[in-house]
Amino acid sequence: MITARLEHETDFDGWRRAARALALNGIAPAEVVWQVEGSADEDLFGIRGDPVPPASNAAVLNITREFVERAGSLVCHRDPQRFAFMYRMLLRLAENKELLKFATDPDVRQMEAMEKSIGRDVHKMRAFVRFRKIGEGAEERFVAWFEPEHHIVQRNAEFFVKRFTGMKWAILTPDRSARWDGETLSVGPGAKKADLPPDDATEDLWKTYFSSIFNPARLKVKAMQAEMPKKYWKNMPEADLIPGLIAGAGKAHEAMIERAPTLPPPSHRSVQARYWNSVKDMADESAHTPEAKTLEELRAATAGCTRCPLYRGATQAVFGEGPADADLLFVGEQPGDQEDIEGRPFVGPAGQLLDQILAEVGIDRSDAYVTNAVKHFKFEPRGKRRIHQTPNAGEVEQCRWWLEKEIELVGPKLLVALGATAAAALLGRRGGIMRERGSIQPRAADGLPVLLTYHPSFLLRIPDQAGKARERANLAQDLMKARDWLAGRDARREAG
Amino acid sequence: MGQLSVIQKLEILSDAAKYDASCASSGSTRRDSRASGGIGSVTGAGICHAYAPDGRCISLLKILLTNFCIYDCRYCINRSSSNTRRARFSVDEVVKLTLDFYKRNYIEGLFLSSGVIRSPDETMGEMVEVARRLREDEKFAGYIHLKTIPDCDPILIEAAGRHADRLSINVELPTDASINVLAPEKRPGEIRKSMARLRSFIEEKSEPVERTGRRQRFAPGGQSTQMIVGADNSNDNTILQTSARLYGSYHLKRVYYSAFSPIPDASRGLPLVRPPLMREHRLYQADWLMRFYGFEQQEILAGAKTGMLDLDIDPKLAWALRNRAEFPVDINRADRETLLRVPGLGSKAVTRILSSRRYARLRLEDVSRVCQSIDKVRSFIVAEGWSPGGTIDRLDLRSRLVGREEQLSLFR
Numbered sequence: 081m082i083t084a085r086l087e088h089e090t091d092f093d094g095w096r097r098a099a100r101a102l103a104l105n106g107i108a109p110a111e112v113v114w115q116v117e118g119s120a121d122e123d124l125f126g127i128r129g130d131p132v133p134p135a136s137n138a139a140v141l142n143i144t145r146e147f148v149e150r151a152g153s154l155v156c157h158r159d160p161q162r163f164a165f166m167y168r169m170l171l172r173l174a175e176n177k178e179l180l181k182f183a184t185d186p187d188v189r190q191m192e193a194m195e196k197s198i199g200r201d202v203h204k205m206r207a208f209v210r211f212r213k214i215g216e217g218a219e220e221r222f223v224a225w226f227e228p229e230h231h232i233v234q235r236n237a238e239f240f241v242k243r244f245t246g247m248k249w250a251i252l253t254p255d256r257s258a259r260w261d262g263e264t265l266s267v268g269p270g271a272k273k274a275d276l277p278p279d280d281a282t283e284d285l286w287k288t289y290f291s292s293i294f295n296p297a298r299l300k301v302k303a304m305q306a307e308m309p310k311k312y313w314k315n316m317p318e319a320d321l322i323p324g325l326i327a328g329a330g331k332a333h334e335a336m337i338e339r340a341p342t343l344p345p346p347s348h349r350s351v352q353a354r355y356w357n358s359v360k361d362m363a364d365e366s367a368h369t370p371e372a373k374t375l376e377e378l379r380a381a382t383a384g385c386t387r388c389p390l391y392r393g394a395t396q397a398v399f400g401e402g403p404a405d406a407d408l409l410f411v412g413e414q415p416g417d418q419e420d421i422e423g424r425p426f427v428g429p430a431g432q433l434l435d436q437i438l439a440e441v442g443i444d445r446s447d448a449y450v451t452n453a454v455k456h457f458k459f460e461p462r463g464k465r466r467i468h469q470t471p472n473a474g475e476v477e478q479c480r481w482w483l484e485k486e487i488e489l490v491g492p493k494l495l496v497a498l499g500a501t502a503a504a505a506l507l508g509r510r511g512g513i514m515r516e517r518g519s520i521q522p523r524a525a526d527g528l529p530v531l532l533t534y535h536p537s538f539l540l541r542i543p544d545q546a547g548k549a550r551e552r553a554n555l556a557q558d559l560m561k562a563r564d565w566l567a568g569r570d571a572r573r574e575a576g
Numbered sequence: 577m578g579q580l581s582v583i584q585k586l587e588i589l590s591d592a593a594k595y596d597a598s599c600a601s602s603g604s605t606r607r608d609s610r611a612s613g614g615i616g617s618v619t620g621a622g623i624c625h626a627y628a629p630d631g632r633c634i635s636l637l638k639i640l641l642t643n644f645c646i647y648d649c650r651y652c653i654n655r656s657s658s659n660t661r662r663a664r665f666s667v668d669e670v671v672k673l674t675l676d677f678y679k680r681n682y683i684e685g686l687f688l689s690s691g692v693i694r695s696p697d698e699t700m701g702e703m704v705e706v707a708r709r710l711r712e713d714e715k716f717a718g719y720i721h722l723k724t725i726p727d728c729d730p731i732l733i734e735a736a737g738r739h740a741d742r743l744s745i746n747v748e749l750p751t752d753a754s755i756n757v758l759a760p761e762k763r764p765g766e767i768r769k770s771m772a773r774l775r776s777f778i779e780e781k782s783e784p785v786e787r788t789g790r791r792q793r794f795a796p797g798g799q800s801t802q803m804i805v806g807a808d809n810s811n812d813n814t815i816l817q818t819s820a821r822l823y824g825s826y827h828l829k830r831v832y833y834s835a836f837s838p839i840p841d842a843s844r845g846l847p848l849v850r851p852p853l854m855r856e857h858r859l860y861q862a863d864w865l866m867r868f869y870g871f872e873q874q875e876i877l878a879g880a881k882t883g884m885l886d887l888d889i890d891p892k893l894a895w896a897l898r899n900r901a902e903f904p905v906d907i908n909r910a911d912r913e914t915l916l917r918v919p920g921l922g923s924k925a926v927t928r929i930l931s932s933r934r935y936a937r938l939r940l941e942d943v944s945r946v947c948q949s950i951d952k953v954r955s956f957i958v959a960e961g962w963s964p965g966g967t968i969d970r971l972d973l974r975s976r977l978v979g980r981e982e983q984l985s986l987f988r
Contacts, residue, residue: 182935183928184942207623211680222679242608243617246715247679282676288583289677292590293638294628297837297851303631307624318626326629336840337848344657348648351656355646356761383765392752393821395768420825421772461824461873463866 081129082107086116086163089231089255092155096148099167101135103174114163146180147173154191156198156231165190201229202236208312209240209251212280222249225276225315233258234267241265252276283317290318296329297336375404375489378482382455387478390456390471395420400451400486407566408448409492410434411483413501413535417466420457426450430537434498437536437552441560449490453505454479468537476505487528493569494520495528496562499535506530518558520565531565533558580663586673588663592643592654593689597802597834599624601635601684601719604741604797614715615678616685618741622719623684636687636721637677641665641703645691649748649759650846651807653839654691660841664693670706671714678718685719685741686710692725700728700736707739721797726762726770733770734794737777742797742829745770747822750815754808771826774799778827798829805859806852807836811883816862820873823866833859858885865891868923869916888978893919896956897974903956904964908937919977920952952977 084098095114102112113129151166159165169187173179182188211222222244228236233256240251241260250259252271259266304322313319372378379399385391398415401424410426418428426434431450438445453476459466471479483505487495497503500513507523513532520531534555542548580588602622609615624633642664643654653660665673674686688706692699703722710716721742724733736743745767749755752764774795781794801822805815819831835851842848862885865871869892876891877883879898886894896903896919905918907929915926928946932938937960944950955967955977967973 178935181931184932184936184938184945186945189945203623207625209681213680224681239617239619242610244615244679244681245609246613246615280680282680285583285586285673286677286680286682288587289590289637289682290626290628290634292587293594293634295594295630295632295837298630298632298835298853300631300853301629304627304629307631307633308627316626322629329629333838333850337838339840341844342659342841345659348657351646352648359761393825395772395825396765421776423769423772459824461820464823464827466824 081113082111082132083113083115083129084132084163086114089116089119090155090234091116092152095151095155095163095166098132099170100141101132102167103141103170104135104139105133107133109164109168109171112164112167114167119160141174142177143170143173144177144180150180150191150195153198153235154194156235157194158230159194162194165194198230198232202232204228204312205232205236206239208308208316210316211249212277213282214277214280220248222247223275223277224249224251225271225273226251226253227311227315228253229311231255237265237267279317287318287321291321291325294325296325296332299326299329301326372485372489375400375486378485378489382482385455385482387481388456388475390454390458390475393459394456396423397455398423398425398452398457399455400449400490401425402449402490403447404449404490406447406449406490407493408443408496408562409487409490409494410448410450410496410498411502411506412450412452412498413537414452414454414471415457416468416537417457417459419452420466425452429540430535433536433539437556437559441556441563443559443563449492451483451486453483453502455482471501473504476501480505492528494562494566495523495530496559497530497532499538502535503530503532517554518561520561529565531558531562582669582673585663585665585669586639588661589640589643589665590638592640592660592691593638593687595653595834595837595839596638596687596689596723597632597832598721598744598800598830599633599635599638599687600742600800600830601721602797603829604719607717609715609717612715612717614717615675616715616717618684618717618719625681625683635684636719637674637683637685638687639665639670639673639689641670641688641690641699641706642693643691644693646694647692647759647761649762650843651758651804651836651839653841655843657843658841667702667705667709671709674706674710674718675714675716678716683718685721687721687723689723690725696725696728697732700725700732704732704735704739707736711739719797724770724774726766730773733774733777737774737781737794738792740795740797742800743774743795744800744802745774747771747801747803747818747831749804749808750810750818751808754810758807768825771799771801771822771828775826799826800828800830800832802832802834804836805833805856807846812855812859812862812885813877813883815859816866816873816876819863820866831863833863854887855885858887858891861885862891865895870913871895871917889974890919892917893952893977897977900968903968904958905956906958907943908933908958908960918953918956920947920949920956922947 084102086094154162154166169191172187179185180188205226205228209224209226211224214221214223233251233253237258240258244260248260248262250257252275255270257268257271372381382397382399385397398419412426415425416428416430419425435445454471458469458471458475460469495506497506503509503513507521507530516532518533520529522529534551536555539548539552539555542551600622602620604618606618606620608617622635624635626634628634643660644662644664645654645656648655648657670688677683688703690699690703707720707722710720720740721744722736722740724736724743724745726745747767748759748762755762755764778795778798781792784791803815803818822828822831833856835853835856836847837851838848862876865876866873876895885891902917905914912926912930915921915929916923925947929938929943932942939960940950940954940962943953943957943959947953955964955973
């Protein structure tokens with residue numbers, strides 16, 4: 081029998097040295113008794129086994145770094161068998177380097193369970209330590225008494241240093257105590273609960289908060305105890321209130337329900353008169369506003385559009401943008417994700433591409449008016465993204481009401497339909513535009529010419545570079561045609 | 577009035593804040609006070625410092641700056657027509673309370689909300705001032721969550737984002753129609769636009785500044801929202817649709833569901849029943865299926881008889897029972913996405929299964945060691961030496977599993 085002696089409860093270095101020597105000497109776990117100096121069980125059985133045999137410094141024991149790190153935290157566990165367990169794991173690991181990845185192995189599961197228990201205790205200590213203040217000004221200090229389940233004071237002290245750097249504090253526990261004087265951390269022997277200073281007036285405020293934030297209509301005592309086990313209550317000032325709150329909850333809730341509704345206080349009427357009546361009147365008025373006479377009036381009216389259900393999912397109606405007397409009016413399909421967020425048309429990827437091509441063919445975007453056939457964004461949410469959905473004929477038809485007014489107020493010389501939806505809205509036609517791309521067709525109703533071309537987002541979806549370049553050139557060619565058509569019209573007018 | 581003590585104000589203004597579901601202190605960037613010599617740190621995961629007997633975590637000092645309010649939202653205890661006691665904290669008082677609580681390790685930080693007095697800008701301005709004082713004058717590095725008032729000036733939102741870890745705007749209710757009825761002064765369109773603006777700010781500030789190459793700090797914990805469940809008649813499918821839309825549109829970190837709780841001095845026409853806590857719980861589970869388990873919103877209730885989640889069983893089990901043709905799943909071969917759809921297997925269990933099966937073919941016992949309860953799982957999987965046989969097609973499978981769920985929940 082061999083006795084491996086450790087200096088204190090969390091003597092990881094001591095364990096590591098001993099375990100290495102034992103393993104290199106091929107000693108089986110059953111032959112080792114692990115003892116911590118000064119602990120209650122030392123000499124319990126009166127067994128003094130042989131000392132750990134020496135191992136050559138040159139000898140190599142290959143153990144994964146992961147295990148060494150995890151074992152470093154396992155020593156915090158209160159189970160007296162932890163050292164023996166860790167040694168057993170070490171030997172198994174020497175046999176099978178992949179052991180830790182075998183998550184269904186019972187030893188690996190036990191190791192995880194121990195880590196979880198330590199981790200939980202570490203976390204609960206961070207949560208449930210309660211400081212009391214003594215002294216004022218430069219003398220101000222904070223002291224807490226806490227009883228952790230495992231040997232975690234040393235391990236957890238750094239957390240409190242980082243959090244309460246600007247305070248002088250001490251956390252006292254039965255085994256160890258940690259102190260921070262504002263500059264250095266010292267971890268020393270344990271203390272007694274009597275060392276904790278008396279109540280601090282702020283505890284009353286805290287208790288008031290604890291009782292007031294509690295909602296008696298939602299009593300869930302088990303859920304509370306699962307997260308805040310009773311073993312921690314004795315050192316938490318607010319815990320004394322819990323039985324009373326639980327006992328009174330049913331009554332408080334019933335009383336609340338039975339109380340008859342009261343009449344509004346007098347202040348309510350004055351608040352309504354002062355802040356809301358005028359707003360509500362305005363809202364009523366705007367519901368009956370006469371037909372918009374300017375683009376601004378039309379924009380305001382569009383904002384409240386509920387002609388089709390798309391307004392429910394979208395952020396806002398995206399109205400057109402550009403000079404109110406533009407000669408060239410672009411009509412796209414609908415706002416996309418970016419446009420919906422910013423409330424402006426053609427600001428997303430497709431809009432940026434359109435800007436590039438317009439610049440290349442010498443059309444100043446700021447001279448043109450841009451808008452969409454449908455004013456609200458239609459999409460399907462998919463996680464953190466929104467997948468564009470093509471508006472249906474009914475939605476296009478409903479929105480045409482706005483589009484036609486927009487066209488009427490701007491009074492352009494040439495319309496450009498970007499994509500099939502725009503073409504459908506402007507010309508009442510169906511189907512794709514591939515074959516008629518680049519043609520200029522007059523509208524039946526008012527004779528306004530419409531140039532048909534792609535929507536720039538079509539280019540963004542073409543996967544191969546060659547195809548993309550070819551169609552980009554086509555779109556540019558169509559836009560040049562629009563430019564030349566307008567120039568030609570001006571020339572014709574000058575000539576005439 | 578006017579002579580209320582801080583403790584009286586705290587009583588009124590925390591009571592007024594308790595209907596806000598969120599108390600999370602998670603999702604922000606890690607930091608501590610070693611360099612500044614001040615106080616405060618943020619660890620990433622958040623810490624619950626206490627639990628109230630309602631089972632809710634107390635992580636933040638959750639208070640209203642004031643519960644005076646010019647809005648008259650029917651479901652809210654602070655509506656202008658209610659006779660609740662009113663109080664108003666000064667900026668100083670909130671700063672001092674936050675620090676006093678923080679230094680005693682009662683809290684992770686502050687969640688400040690407010691009734692709207694006079695104008696949105698004035699109210700928001702004071703809230704921002706609290707955050708600024710804590711950060712700049714007091715070197716406070718703890719968590720700050722500010723509830724944002726929809727109609728306020730974007731300059732205030734920008735300042736709020738500089739100091740706060742998280743900003744939130746309440747969507748209030750699942751549909752515009754319900755808002756129009758129950759919160760007649762609130763404008764759903766403005767709420768959406770405010771969320772959109774917040775998303776823009778967060779995206780814009782996450783880009784490094786050209787000159788310095790560093791990112792500006794702006795609400796590193798993102799934005800969240802809260803929806804009240806059970807005050808109107810929207811069904812769960814509508815609620816989940818709204819959530820999916822909000823996640824997709826505004827990149828929210830979280831949607832909080834708050835079971836409508838009868839309030840003192842309630843307005844007429846609201847349900848006076850105990851809050852539907854199980855419904856709230858099922859909605860959170862369904863929300864998780866969308867965010868972490870690869871479920872599309874439409875799938876969750878597809879084929880269900882009503883638009884409501886089953887209260888007796890969790891939504892994944894309910895989905896599996898409606899889609900039995902997808903099962904059994906071979907635990908030794910299925911990919912991650914498929915395993916995540918097995919009732920009773922969480923993402924940790926799936927990770928462990930994927931890691932372990934590289935070394936050995938897994939048996940039912942192996943699976944039982946990595947999951948909470950093998951009872952729910954066994955009918956839906958094939959493992960080495962295990963096949964569920966015909967149980968997957970048994971008509972009474974649901975009732976057998978419901979019985980087990982009830983037993984389990986006794987221990988919750």
